[in-house]
Amino acid sequence: MNRAIVSLAAFAALGATAWFALRGAGVHRAAPPAAHPMAVPAGEASPASPADRIPEASLVGGPRIPVDLPPFTLTALDGRPTPIARFAGRSLILNFWATWCGPCRQEIPLLESVAKTPADHDLQVVGVAVDHRSAVVEYARRMGISYPLLVGEDDALAVAASLGVADPAFPFTVFTDAHRRIVAVYLGELQHPELQLILGVVRRVNAGTLDLAAARTEIRRGLEHLEAA
Amino acid sequence: MxxxxxxxxxxxxxxxxxxxxxxxxxxxxxFLPPDQAFRASAQVAGSEVRVDWEIADGYYLYRSRMRIEAASPDLEVGPLLLPAGEEVHDQYFGTQEIYRHRVVARASLRRSDFGAHPVEIKITYQGCAEAGLCYPPIVKVLFPDEAPVAPTKGPLPAASATAPLHPPTATDEWFAIGAGLVAFLLAGLLARRSRGSARIGS
Structure with a gap:
């Protein structure tokens, strides 16, 4: 009987000590860094920027914008895979957007006006929605967007990364000449004067009256002038 | 604009x-990188966690897109309590509330791990620049500072009426060590006594 009591007491003492020791360890561990950043996990509803989606090359030395538009294929609204090469021969206005992005939605009518202008037949507006497909289909239907729309999530982010925009915010628009050389990447909501300025320069590049270096300088100066005005 | x-x-x-x-x-x-446009920090105060967003000039956060959830084991976090925001009209989403400059939110906290894990919360938020740029939703895991904070003001959700967070103090730890020693002493005494009884019996 006494032996049983002794055993019980010993086990109780050991248990109590172990419990308090573990509890104490928990307290002492509770001094982590104030903040531990975590990127949006893959599979989240919205586009994100996890490092594992960024090509290795862009992690070394920061994001880079290529000279030529890289080839890519994304899904069109009708579900068909659509290579960007399908729009060859014309200058591209590649507009990256999302339905949850207010400035993106606001600039769509401006892009729509370019797409519907006969004089701009040498330009091709292509929307790249980085979003859920169902949301884009619904929005495009409600707003009557007439220009081609490509949709993607991780794959569209990969396209953005290939353009040097590895950690995207929206909207951003890539302008190319007729030979798919990237003339400008414009971050933020486009307004009419800025759009006309860039398109005017792109036309002159296509006409052979302006080389790329001069075109870029002209766009930069023009935008500075517009902002200062 | x-x-x-x-x-x-x-x-x-x-x-x-x-x-x-x-x-x-x-x-x-x-444009600012998102972590500079929106700086988030958190602090545990008693039975609640406070999340503080500092928002750069010219940027704003959407109230409806702010969330909090527990990220560490045995932790329950109540819904995020946010102050009223500034109302703006969105053609597509209707009336939206936004915050500029700064917003502090609170959520109730309940731990059932007796302090075995650091408090870890996951927050989600989304905002834009007034100049016409929106950042994708940002998800962050924060280890809130545990610091004494003045009593809370305003209502708390029902979940706040749960056990408050009481990290053990140094006194608690000394008490535990003392209790362990006393228990061992008692066990030793009992063992000695039982051996003595056995000898008398024989």
């Missing part, structure tokens, strides 16, 4: 500068 947008032109070399550090505006400034 004057468009303070940035164009990122391809440099004359094969590669251009990092895209969102490069602006061509008169000010030379581009």
């Amino acid at each position: 004057t468009a303070t947008l940035c164009a990122f032109l391809v440099s004359t070399s094969a590669l251009a500068s990092p895209w969102w550090l490069r602006g061509t505006g008169a000010s030379g400034d581009g």
Whole structure:
């Protein structure tokens, strides 16, 4: 009987000590860094920027914008895979957007006006929605967007990364000449004067009256002038 | 609103500068990276956690897109309590509430791990720049500072009526050590006594 009591007491003492020791360890561990950043996990509803989606090359030395538009294929609204090469021969206005992005939605009518202008037949507006497909289909239907729309999530982010925009915010628009050389990447909501300025320069590049270096300088100066005005 | 947008032109070399550090505006400034536009921090105060967002000038956060959830084991976090925001009208989403400059939110906290894990919360938020740029939803895991904070003001959700967070103090620990020693002493005494009884019996 006494032996049983002794055993019980010993086990109780050991248990109590172990419990308090573990509890104490928990307290002492509770001094982590104030903040531990975590990127949006893959599979989240919205586009994100996890490092594992960024090509290795862009992690070394920061994001880079290529000279030529890289080839890519994304899904069109009708579900068909659509290579960007399908729009060859014309200058591209590649507009990256999302339905949850207010400035993106606001600039769509401006892009729509370019797409519907006969004089701009040498330009091709292509929307790249980085979003859920169902949301884009619904929005495009409600707003009557007439220009081609490509949709993607991780794959569209990969396209953005290939353009040097590895950690995207929206909207951003890539302008190319007729030979798919990237003339400008414009971050933020486009307004009419800025759009006309860039398109005017792109036309002159296509006409052979302006080389790329001069075109870029002209766009930069023009935008500075517009902002200062 | 004057468009303070940035164009990122391809440099004359094969590669251009990092895209969102490069602006061509008169000010030379581009858009801020999201972690500079919205700085989030958190602090545990008693049975609640306070999350503080500092929002850079010219940027805003959407109230409806702010969330909190527990990220460490045996932790329950109540819904995020947010103050009323500034109402703006969105053609597509209707009336939205936004925050500029700063917003502090609270959520109740309940731990059932007796302090075995650091408190870890996951917050989600989404915002834009007034100049016409929106960042994708940002998800962060924070280890809130545990610091004494003045009593809370305003209502708390029902979940706040749960066990408050009481990290053990130094006194608690000394008490535990003392209790362990006393228990061992008692066990020793009992063992000795039982041995003595056995000898008398024989």
